[in-house]
Amino acid sequence: MSKELAKTYNPGEVEDRIYDFWLKGGYFHAEPDPKKEPYTIVMPPPNITGQLHMGHAMDNTLQDILIRWRRMQGRDTLWVPGTDHASIATEAKIVEAMRKEGITKEQIGREEFLKRAWAWKEKFGGRIEQQLRKLGVSCDWDRKRFTMDEGCSKAVREVFVRLYEKDLIYRGERIINWCPHCKTTISDAEVEFVEKDGSFWHLRYPFKDGSGYLELATTRPETMLGDTAVAVHPDDERYKDIVGKTLILPLVGREIPVVADAYVEQDFGTGVVKITPAHDPNDFEVGRRHNLPVINVMNEDGSINENGGKYAGLSGLEARKQIVQELDEQGFLVRVEPIQHNVGTCYRCHSTIEPRVSKQWFVKMEPLAKPAIAAVREKKVRLIPERMDKIYFNWMENIKDWCISRQLWWGHRIPAWYCEDCGEMTVARTAPDTCPKCGGAHLHQDPDTLDTWFSSALWPFSTLGWPEKTAELAHYYPTNTLVTGYDIIFFWVARMIFSGIEQMGEVPFDTVLFHGLIRDSQGRKMSKSLGNGIDPLEVVDSYGADALRFTLITGISPGNDTRYSEERVQASRNFANKIWNASRFILMNIEGKAVPDALPQALSMEDKWILHAFNRLAGEINDNLEKFEFGIAAQKLHDFLWEQFCDWYIEIAKIRLNGSDEEAAQQVRQVLVWVMNRTLALLHPFMPYITEEIWQTLPHTGEALMVALYPQYDTSLTFVQDAEKMEAIMAAVRGVRNRRAEMNVEPSRKTKLYIASDKADTFRAGEEIFKRLAYATGIETAAAFDLSGAVTIVTPDAKIFIQMDELVDKEAERKRLTKELETAQKGYQNAQAKLQNEKFMSKAPEKVVAGVRANAEKLKAHIELIASSLDALK
Incomplete structure (x- = not known):
């Protein structure tokens, strides 16, 4: 691992190396540990024909956040990855490839076609796995499954036979939905x-x-x-x-x-x-x-x-x-x-x-649906957001028998055999040698395969070794959180619930988190026909996986769609750069120093403020993640790191770092390291690569950030009074800086501040902060001041006065403002003339009229602000 940070963050150089470090450390792998509370997620298996799209990126980012968070909390986490054989889609791809060769599947026969299908799976089945790795997903690749692997196939046959023996699967002539294209x-x-x-x-x-x-x-x-x-x-x-x-x-x-x-x-x-x-x-x-x-x-x-x-x-x-x-x-x-x-x-x-009417295989749904409905009604399975309950109940309460047979060759073949001598049908776990009725040896298997969703419905327990009684099944089932799109609530979610209850006697998971769709910047669904799809890997190549991940979760809420734009990814990349630069600042200031990853004995007011803010953040982030409020948590982390830690604490820390008091400098170094390390830990599930890379360069204990303890709220880090004092100082600094900006005062022009407050001690304690951040030469405090010609800034805790003569050449400023006022007034008059022109108002597009009206309002507010500034110069 690198022990220093490059001048600029280069995701392409960092990400593959970090992922390889995690893999070699075995941090993704899980083994049943009865001493630990399990936390299990089964990955919705992407099709083997597919490649990573924004929906996959969103879905797997959310799962990865949950699994990394729970892992860092000390839970025995298992995230099972896998892929789906996707009968219709895969067969269509292979048939199309054969069509280009000038052959059909009927010409080559079933056996030869299946050889081609398995070869296709070997060629393309691992593609999406490699793409998911690029995204940083931390699933247990040692336990990856495929819906047609030996274990899953055994589970499918077992379920089919059990349901048939209970008279819950039958073959009959019914009206079915027939696709004349997929046949x-x-x-x-x-x-x-x-x-x-x-x-x-x-x-x-x-x-x-x-x-x-x-x-x-x-x-x-x-x-x-x-x-x-x-x-x-x-x-x-x-x-x-x-x-x-x-x-x-x-x-x-x-x-x-x-x-x-x-x-x-x-x-x-x-x-x-x-x-x-x-x-x-x-x-x-x-x-x-x-x-x-x-x-x-x-x-x-x-x-x-x-x-x-x-x-x-x-x-x-x-x-x-x-x-x-x-x-x-x-x-x-x-x-x-x-x-x-x-x-x-x-x-x-x-x-x-x-x-069209056809003889097919069906699952009787009414007896299976009843306990599945009760499970959600009794909150044994929680659907997030809760509005999904109504959709689920409406479908399940009006459900029809499920047609499970498909006229395809790629898939799980129906385990039913027909005797050509007497017509007897035999359903069995293994192929019978002779007919149980007449003893004849002329048997042929049903040519149909099972609906892909039949095997997917068993995913939460078939992937853990069922029908065998494995240690994994005993420890990790039922699983915990299923993360999926709301568009497959019927295809998959409902079927997993009734299958889990029927076969295992328990629900397959306690919570289903439904996320929305990723739409383009105009709110349109991404599709090939519109040509507005975005390749997540191209985004990763340009901006890094962390930037994409953070973009996908910023502003989201359960069940609601979100919009993607490159500008948002750029903002996330800028956030990553901000963290990188702050970390380099810390490293430069601890270079050659023995700085432990521990808080010092003595803490200043600003130290206590940042620790108090961090502690509150830790409590809130854990609470947000418990409630699946990813977007809120991401925004809080962004605001804390960018504003409170970088823009305020680091700037204030420079006072002691650049001072002559080595003890005070060492004190702030420790606080910087301690807070940064733990904030990186809070951020790690969201942006795993950059946080791991930085953490490895800072003083720390442990092998990897991804298995470090996740910060929790700590009552010993509560400093309410110090935090309130610091907030009062910060409000005053903001007020001074804003007023100086309004008056176009250069930062180099400094002046004394007069602070009237009944909290004089608080403000005197922050004098060095005012000097550095409010461009003050010093401060004077009193209960009140009588200063003529001074600018006044009011905060909840004080009135701050600035002597104008010390800051502004009144005559030059008056001329500048007068000229600016004339320009603004002329623009406002032109806008008003357009809005009062009947011809313009009747012919101009509504968007243009709205723009003129908005500009007029903006100019009016600007005129008032200039007039106020001119009054202050009298």
Whole structure:
């Protein structure tokens, strides 16, 4: 490790070296220690196809802050990293790569395709890990997991079989969400509803007996090819005499009945709806109640199949166009009504979802959801912010059975085997050699794989060795804090809760912290289509990981989105430079001196003030982190270091450091080292690299800052009276400096200060501070002063007088101010003339008018300030 600091902070030179130091020290690694209270986080596993984006950077920075803080508190911390196999996304990437080679997965077969998939995983799966290391994350890389590694795969099979044996997993024919682009089912949680322009096609369905027709409307006329009934409400007086009659399905000629079902809304449209059991979930349920035929008219790619008659082979949109045209030509189309409606789309590829009937595997959700709802209601799991409770309850209380089978090759294969001799299905943990029913040896495994989220739902316990009874599982489960984005509360969070309760008998974590999205400077969501995405690694290369981390957490609050801008990163970089320069100042002043990392016996007023301020900060930062108030904590650390420590204490410390009293100088050196060391410790979880690098150069005890004790509030460091005295002096200094700045007095022009206060002793104790920071030649204190022509500054504890003649050439200053006043008045008059000009006000853009109005207000305030200064010169 370096024992001196370079002139300027170079993150590129520091970060890799520091990270390597941490790794070699084994500081990230955890082993179960029954003597210590555990603190566990499981990393939301990024996709193996992915690379670090701002969302990952935010998510992992928050986790790293928590894990570093708890580690420094002495907890037995474990942060489990890992990656997700991401079935749909990964398979799509591999299929696209093969397409460029001119081959398909069907051509090479499943076994060869899976070889390619594993090779892809080996090539790209570790990319995001390396990127996370650059960010400084301190997870236990020795324990990294993959959702398809041997242990996780065993857990998946075990859970599937257990749920099947409890009749909580079943295979059945249901309406599912089908993505014609990904060519697989997706769950309800993976459907995104997008508002799109559409139409209501109002159609006539004629009665078979020629007695007339029923009018109804549909948004998807192509699905009429699969209609098997028309429904009305049983209480609808308009239609009570036609229930049971037969209609002729236009274009198709199929006879379909009129049925009565409470599903129909009497007051919506004509109160008549077409029933297509194979292509609508509500129609499917109506069909089951009335034993209607189920006719699937769509292929996997969304085109019309052989059940669509002459329309077979057409795409859905082509079929729609032709069907509408023929309905119009044959007199069945009444009118077309333009509408806007929500259309379900695939959350990955954004293709329109086609509801279609299919035989799939499902998890029964109602019995699993009930205890998961109770866990959050009873606060066994806290959702932060609390408003997420309502969202969680609404989804869980209305949850449908979860379709878990996917028509993909990459993923956990469903552990079900079918006997080709007798048709028996066997669900087992390992592949059976023979059929348990007939003894036949001709078995084949279900070709489908499981939804990626099925394995992710087991993450908090599968990564700790379940179903084996490991020491890690016993010690670190349940985990503590899950940090994730609010957008996957249904995909992942809810499923982990019910899976943990079902398999472990305990909730998987006690708290879920939801953070918001990172938006661009205009508040837009970052996306490829907008071209506004920011590569975190480019930011790290330019400004350093600490600057990016500090930017991502400054100003944030749980559950709320935040905006990213390069200006904010620059401000964080400047903060890092401020800390660096302050540390170099301390090092220069302790060079060649034996300065222990301990407080001196004697403390001055300003020493007690900075210790009191630091102590209060330590208490507040711990409290903020307990409440997940990262943004507030970051701002407090920034303000303490920049303002109180650097701008005030270091400047005051120079008085003793440059004085002739060596004992006083040594005293302040110790306080500087002590406070800086511990403030670096407070800041370390937020900005780990720069704090570790500086700490290693200062006098300290221990191997590394990241395993040093985190500062806590200490009653022995409470100095209320001294802090109040110092604050009174500081308020007076600020007042003097501000007034001198208003009068444009050069710092080199010094004068005596007259301080009227009943706290004379306090101000006399700060005389050297006034000399250095308020440009005073000295101070005089009394209960009151009668000074003509003096400038007065008022603070809560004093009145400070400055003799103007000693500071300002009145005549020259009067001329300068008069000229400045004339310029300001002319600008104000021009602005007012524009605001009173009707032509300008009616034609100028609102933004321009607002700018002129704001400028006028600013000039008015400036005129008043100049006039006040001129009055003071009389």
